[in-house]
Amino acid sequence: MTGNVWVVLPLACLAAGAFGVYLVARFATRHNGLLAALTAVAFGAALAALAVLHPMVTPSDRPTWGPAAPGAAFLRADPGALTIAGVALGLGLLVAVYSGRYLALDRRYETYYPLLLLLVTGSVGMLLAADLFNLYMFCELMSAAAYVLVAFRRHTSTAIEAGFKYLVMGGAGAVIILMGISLVYRETGSTALPQTIRAPGPWARAGVACLLVGLGLKSAIVPLHTWLPDAHGRAPGSISAMLSGVVVQSTFYTLLKVCLGLGFPARSLGGLLIVLSMSNMVLGNGLALVQTNTKRLLAYSTIAQMGTVMFSIGVGLHYGTLSAIQAGFFLILTQATTKGLAFLCKGACHFYRDATTIDELRGTATHMPLIGVAFSVALAGLAGVPPLAGFASKWFVLRSALRSPGALGIAGLIVFLLSSLLALGYYLPLIGTLFARQVPEDDRPNETTAVSPWMALPITLLGGLVLAIGLYPGPWLDWTADAGACLLDAVP
Amino acid sequence: MNSETAWLVVIVGAPLAAAPLLLMLRQRGTRAAGWIAGLAAALSLGGALALLPALERGDVPALRIWWVPAANIHMWLRLDWLALPFLVTEAAVTLLAVVYAWGYHRPDSRTPAFYALLLLFAVGMAGTTLAGSMFLFYIFWELMLVASCALIAIWGEGERRGAVALKYFIFTHLGSLMVLVGLLVLYGAAGDDSLASLQGGVALAPGLVTAVTALFLAGFCVKMAIFPLHLWLPDAHAVAPMPVTIMLAAAMLSMGTYGVLRFPLSIFSPAQMAPFAVPMMTAGVVSEIYGALMALAEQDVKRIVAYSSVSQMGYILFGLGTLTHDGIAGATLHVVFHAIVKALLFMGVGLVMRATGRRRIAELGGLGSAMPVVAVCTGVGALAIAGAPPFCIFDSEWMIFSGGFHTPHVGLSVLAVFGSLLTVAYALWFVGRIFMGTRAEGTTADPLPWAMVAPTVLLAALALVSGIFPAPAFYWVDQALELILGGNW
Numbered sequence: 007m008t009g010n011v012w013v014v015l016p017l018a019c020l021a022a023g024a025f026g027v028y029l030v031a032r033f034a035t036r037h038n039g040l041l042a043a044l045t046a047v048a049f050g051a052a053l054a055a056l057a058v059l060h061p062m063v064t065p066s067d068r069p070t071w072g073p074a075a076p077g078a079a080f081l082r083a084d085p086g087a088l089t090i091a092g093v094a095l096g097l098g099l100l101v102a103v104y105s106g107r108y109l110a111l112d113r114r115y116e117t118y119y120p121l122l123l124l125l126v127t128g129s130v131g132m133l134l135a136a137d138l139f140n141l142y143m144f145c146e147l148m149s150a151a152a153y154v155l156v157a158f159r160r161h162t163s164t165a166i167e168a169g170f171k172y173l174v175m176g177g178a179g180a181v182i183i184l185m186g187i188s189l190v191y192r193e194t195g196s197t198a199l200p201q202t203i204r205a206p207g208p209w210a211r212a213g214v215a216c217l218l219v220g221l222g223l224k225s226a227i228v229p230l231h232t233w234l235p236d237a238h239g240r241a242p243g244s245i246s247a248m249l250s251g252v253v254v255q256s257t258f259y260t261l262l263k264v265c266l267g268l269g270f271p272a273r274s275l276g277g278l279l280i281v282l283s284m285s286n287m288v289l290g291n292g293l294a295l296v297q298t299n300t301k302r303l304l305a306y307s308t309i310a311q312m313g314t315v316m317f318s319i320g321v322g323l324h325y326g327t328l329s330a331i332q333a334g335f336f337l338i339l340t341q342a343t344t345k346g347l348a349f350l351c352k353g354a355c356h357f358y359r360d361a362t363t364i365d366e367l368r369g370t371a372t373h374m375p376l377i378g379v380a381f382s383v384a385l386a387g388l389a390g391v392p393p394l395a396g397f398a399s400k401w402f403v404l405r406s407a408l409r410s411p412g413a414l415g416i417a418g419l420i421v422f423l424l425s426s427l428l429a430l431g432y433y434l435p436l437i438g439t440l441f442a443r444q445v446p447e448d449d450r451p452n453e454t455t456a457v458s459p460w461m462a463l464p465i466t467l468l469g470g471l472v473l474a475i476g477l478y479p480g481p482w483l484d485w486t487a488d489a490g491a492c493l494l495d496a497v498p
Numbered sequence: 499m500n501s502e503t504a505w506l507v508v509i510v511g512a513p514l515a516a517a518p519l520l521l522m523l524r525q526r527g528t529r530a531a532g533w534i535a536g537l538a539a540a541l542s543l544g545g546a547l548a549l550l551p552a553l554e555r556g557d558v559p560a561l562r563i564w565w566v567p568a569a570n571i572h573m574w575l576r577l578d579w580l581a582l583p584f585l586v587t588e589a590a591v592t593l594l595a596v597v598y599a600w601g602y603h604r605p606d607s608r609t610p611a612f613y614a615l616l617l618l619f620a621v622g623m624a625g626t627t628l629a630g631s632m633f634l635f636y637i638f639w640e641l642m643l644v645a646s647c648a649l650i651a652i653w654g655e656g657e658r659r660g661a662v663a664l665k666y667f668i669f670t671h672l673g674s675l676m677v678l679v680g681l682l683v684l685y686g687a688a689g690d691d692s693l694a695s696l697q698g699g700v701a702l703a704p705g706l707v708t709a710v711t712a713l714f715l716a717g718f719c720v721k722m723a724i725f726p727l728h729l730w731l732p733d734a735h736a737v738a739p740m741p742v743t744i745m746l747a748a749a750m751l752s753m754g755t756y757g758v759l760r761f762p763l764s765i766f767s768p769a770q771m772a773p774f775a776v777p778m779m780t781a782g783v784v785s786e787i788y789g790a791l792m793a794l795a796e797q798d799v800k801r802i803v804a805y806s807s808v809s810q811m812g813y814i815l816f817g818l819g820t821l822t823h824d825g826i827a828g829a830t831l832h833v834v835f836h837a838i839v840k841a842l843l844f845m846g847v848g849l850v851m852r853a854t855g856r857r858r859i860a861e862l863g864g865l866g867s868a869m870p871v872v873a874v875c876t877g878v879g880a881l882a883i884a885g886a887p888p889f890c891i892f893d894s895e896w897m898i899f900s901g902g903f904h905t906p907h908v909g910l911s912v913l914a915v916f917g918s919l920l921t922v923a924y925a926l927w928f929v930g931r932i933f934m935g936t937r938a939e940g941t942t943a944d945p946l947p948w949a950m951v952a953p954t955v956l957l958a959a960l961a962l963v964s965g966i967f968p969a970p971a972f973y974w975v976d977q978a979l980e981l982i983l984g985g986n987w
Contacts, residue, residue, distance in 0.1 A: 391644055392637040401633065402569070405682045423675050430668050438651055438660050480566040487568065 010062065010069035013081045015055035016091065017131050023048025024123035031116035038115060039460070042106030045119045049099035049126070056092055059083055065495070070136060077198045082136035085488035089335055090259050091130045093342045094252040098126045100464035101244045104350055107460035108244055108357055112159060125151040125248060129256045133263075138187045138197040141260065145183065149176045149224070152253060156241040168240035175233040176224060183220030189213030190268060200267030214268050221261035225254055227316070228285040231309050235293075238305035243353020246301060250308040251346040255338045258315065262493060276324025279316045280418045286313025287425040294432050298363050300352055303432060304345070307388060310425060311341050317418050318403045322494070325410035332490030333402040336483055340395040340475055344387040347468040351381035354465065358455045364436060369444030373454050376462055380469040382437045387472045389433040390426055395475035400426065402483070502552050502559035505545040506575050509585070510624050512541035513592075513617035520614040527610040532600045535613035539596045542624060543589035549577055553977075560630060570690035574630035579977035580764070581627040583830060584756045586974075587837045588627065591749040592620040594953040598845060599741035601947030602852070612653060619645035619745060626753055632681045632691040639677070642753065643670050646738075646746060654737040662733045669730035673720025677757065680713040684765070696765050707770050711762045715774060718761075722754030722811045725785040732792075735804035740848040743800070747807050748841040752833040755814050759830065763818070764982050771821055778819025779902070779910050783917060785812030790920035794927065799850065799857050802928055803843050806883060809921060810836050816914050817898035823979060825901020830975045832894035835964065839882045839891055842957040846876030849950055850932060853943045859928070864937035871951060873933040875958040880925040882961045885918055890965035893972075 128148025157169025290310025322331030371378025622642030789809025817829030902911030
C-alpha cells in the first residue's frame with residue numbers, strides 16, 4: 007500500500023472511533039455525554055485530516071492511496087468528494103454533540119454512536135473510492151448502518167416497518183449496482199474508476215444503466231423515492247438530519263462520478279437529470295403540502311431539494327455551464343445546514359414536548375424560544391427567504407440556469423420557480439404553527455422549558471451558519487467552486 | 499466615512515439596530531418600546547432629510563463594500579433623486595404610523611416584538627429605495643414582505659389572519675419571483691449587479707427586452723395591487739392592525755411604482771418601452787374604475803379605503819404608461835400625495851373604529867357632531883382623494899391627465915378622467931354616510947388618545963398645504979425625472 011496517507015486517515019479515524027466508542031460503551035462507561043464527546047472527537051479528527059488533505063488536492067494532482075500499480079488505487083481525493091465529505095463530517099460532529107442529550111430517549115449508546123460513525127465512514131469512503139469494488143463496499147457499509155439507525159426505535163412498529171422497507175428497497179438497489187459493476191467488469195476486465203470503455207458494447211451500456219438506476223434509487227430520484235419519506239420520517243431526529251442532510255447528496259455525487267467516469271455522455275446525463283429533476287420537484291413539493299406529520303413533511307421536502315440539486319447540476323452538464331455545477335454544490339452545502347437544522351429542531355420538539363404532528367408544534371416558540379426561532383430560520387431558509395442561505399443558493403442556481411438558454415433548461419426553470427412558490431404553502435403555515443398559542447385541550451407541558459446545552463449548541467451553530475452563508479456567501483461559494491470545476495473536468 | 503455615508507447608514511441602521519434591541523428587551527421593554535421605535539424612525543427620516551443638501555450639490559451619497567467578489571456582487575447603498583421622494587415618503591409614513599401605534603396598540607408582553615417588526619418593515623422599504631445593487635435590492639424587497647406578513651399573521655384582526663397572511667405572502671412572492679428572474683437576466687447581461695451600470699443601458703436581444711420588461715411590470719404590478727393582481731390587498735389591508743395597514747397602503751404599495759421607475763423605465767429606451775404604453779394605460783384605467791366600483795359596493799369601512807388604493811394605483815400606472823414627462827412626473831407626485839391622503843383616511847377610519855367599536859358602514863352614521871375633529875380630517879381626506887382642489891391630489895391628477903392627453907390615446911385618457919367621477923362618488927358617499935345623517939342607534943364615541951389624533955390632524959394640514967404649494971415636492975420629482983429621462987424623451 008502506497009500513496010498519500012492523508013487520504014485514508016479520515017476513514018481510519020472514523021472506523022477506529024466506531025470501534026473505540028463501542029468498546030468504551032460496552033465495557034467502561036455508559037455516560038452519554040462522554041460517549042458523545044468521544045464520537046465528536048472522532049469526527050473532529052477526521053475533519054482535521056481532511057483539512058490537511060484539502061490543500062494537497064490541486065487540478066494537476068489528485069492524491070491517491072492503494073497498491074502502487076497504475077490505475078489500481080483504492081481511494082482518490084478530488085475537490086468534489088472533499089467538499090461533500092467535509093459537509094458530512096461537519097454535520098456528523100454537530101449531530102454527535104446533539105445526541106449527547108437527545109439519546110436519553112433511547113439509551114442504546116453502544117449501538118447508536120458506532121453506527122453513526124460507520125454511516126459517515128461509508129459515505130466518505132464512497133465519495134473517495136477510486137474503483138467500483140471499494141465503492142460498492144463503502145456504499146453498503148453506509149446503507150447497512152442506515153437501515154439499523156432508521157429502525158433504531160425498535161419499540162415502535164412504524165420504525166421497524168420503515169427500516170424494513172428501506173432495507174428491501176435499498177437491497178434491491180444494491181443488487182442492481184452489483185449487477186452493473188459485474189457487467190462493466192465483464193466488458194473491460196477492470197473495476198477502476200474512471201476508466202475509458204473503448205467502443206462500449208451492449209453489456210457495458212447495460213452495466214452503466216444498472217449503476218445509474220441503483221445509485222439513483224439510493225439518491226431518491228423519482229420514481230425510485232418511495233422509501234425515503236418512511237425512512238427519513240421514522241428515524242430519530244438526529245439520524246434524519248444526517249440522512250437528509252448528507253447521505254442522499256453524497257450518493258448523488260457518487261452517481262455522477264460513476265456515470266461520468268464510465269463514459270456516460272455528459273450532455274445526455276444532464277438532460278436526463280433535468281427531466282427527472284422536474285418530477286422530483288413537483289412530486290416532493292406537492293406531497294409535502296398534504297402531510298400532517300412534521301418529519302414526513304420535511305422528508306418530502308428533501309425529495310424536492312434533491313430535485314433542485316439535480317436541476318442545477320443537470321443544467322451544468324447539459325449545457326456545459328460551470329457556474330451551474332458550482333451552484334449545485336453550493337446548494338448541497340446550504341441544504342445540509344438548513345435541513346440538518348430543521349431536523350435537529352424537530353428532534354428537540356419531540357424530546358421536550360413529545361410533538362410529532364404539525365398541530366402539536368403549537369406553542370413551541372412560547373415555551374422554547376431558541377427552538378422556535380431556530381426552526382423558523384431553518385424553514386424560512388428552506389423556503390429561500392432572503393437573507394438566509396437558501397436564498398443565496400436560489401439566486402446562484404437561477405442566475406446560472408438563465409445563462410444556459412435552451413428549451414429544456416427553461417422548462418426546468420419554470421418548474422423550479424413554481425415549485426419554490428408551492429413550497430411556501432407548507433413552510434409558512436409551519437412557521438405560523440410554531441408561533442401559535444397552545445390550544446387549551448393540549449395536555450402537553452405548558453411552561454417554558456430550558457434546552458440542554460448539548461442540543462442548544464449545535465442548533466445555535468447551525469442557525470448562525472444558515473444566516474452567515476446567506477449574508478456572506480462569498481467564501482462558501484469559493485469553497486464549492488473547485489468542486490464544480492472538478493466535475494466538469496471529469497466529463498469525458 | 500464622511501458625513502454623507504454616515505447619514506446613509508443611519509437611515510437603514512437606526513431601525514435595523516433598534517429592532518434587535520427591542521427583541522432583546524422582551525417584557526422589560528414594554529413601556530419604552532414605542533419611544534425607542536419612534537426615535538429610530540425619526541432618526542431614519544432625519545437622515546433622509548439631512549442628505550438633501552448633498553443631493554442639491556450634485557453629490558450621490560453612496561456606500562459600497564465588496565460582498566461576493568467571485569460573483570461581482572456589492573453591498574451598495576446610494577441615494578439619488580429618483581429614490582428620494584420614495585425614501586422620504588416611506589420614512590415619514592413610518593414615523594407617523596409608529597406615533598399612531600402609541601395610541602392604537604395596547605401594550606402587552608409582545609409589544610416590543612410588534613415595534614421591532616414595524617421597524618424591520620421600514621428597513622425593508624428604506625433599503626429597497628437605497629439599494630444600489632440588485633442582490634441587496636431583492637433582499638430588502640423580500641424583507642419588506644416577510645416583516646409585514648409576520649405582523650399580519652401575529653397581530654391581525656380576526657380568526658382568518660393566518661390564511662390571509664399566507665395568501666398575502668404567496669401572492670406577493672409570485673410577483674417577487676418575476677422580478678427576481680428579470681433582475682437575474684439583467685445581472686447576467688451586465689456582468690455585475692450594480693444599478694448604476696444598468697442605467698447606462700444593457701445589450702439584450704429585442705425579444706429578451708420584451709420578456710424582461712413584461713416580467714418586471716407584472717411583478718411590480720402585484721405589489722402595486724393592479725387589477726387583476728390585487729387579490730391579496732383587500733384582505734391584507736382589512737386584517738392588518740391599523741399602523742401596519744397605514745404602512746402597507748401609504749408606503750409599501752408605492753415601492754411597486756419605484757420598481758417600475760427604477761428598472762424598466764430607467765434602463766430601457768422609450769422606443770423599447772413603447773409597446774407597453776397601451777397595456778399599462780389600459781390596466782391603469784381598468785384598475786381605477788374597478789377599485790372605485792368595489793369601494794362603492796363594500797360594507798366594511800376598512801375595505802372601502804383598501805379598494806380605493808387599488809383605484810389610486812390605477813392612476814399611477816396610467817401616468818407611468820403615458821411615457822411622457824407630465825405623466826411620469828404626475829405619477830411620482832401621486833405616490834407622495836397618495837401616501838399623505840391614504841394614511842390620513844386610514845387614520846380617520848381607525849379613529850372611527852376605535853371610538854365606536856364598529857366597522858360596518860351600515861351601523862355607522864351621524865358621528866360628525868360627536869367627533870368634529872375626526873370628521874373634518876376625514877372629510878379633507880375624502881375631498882383630497884376625490885381630486886378636489888386645493889388639496890394635493892388635484893395637482894398630481896392634473897399632471898397625470900395632462901400626460902395622458904400628450905399621447906395619441908385620447909380615448910383612454912378621456913376614460914381615465916371620467917373614471918375619476920366614481921372616485922368622487924365613493925369618497926363623498928363614504929364620508930357622508932359616517933359623519934352625517936342621523937346618529938346610528940346605540941353608537942358611543944369613546945375618547946381618543948392624542949397619539950392617534952395628532953398625526954391625523956397633521957396629515958390633514960399637510961394635504962391642504964402641499965396642495966396649495968406643491969412646488970417643493972414637484973422640484974424633487976422633477977430632478978428624478980431628469981435622471982430617468984436624461985433628455986431623450
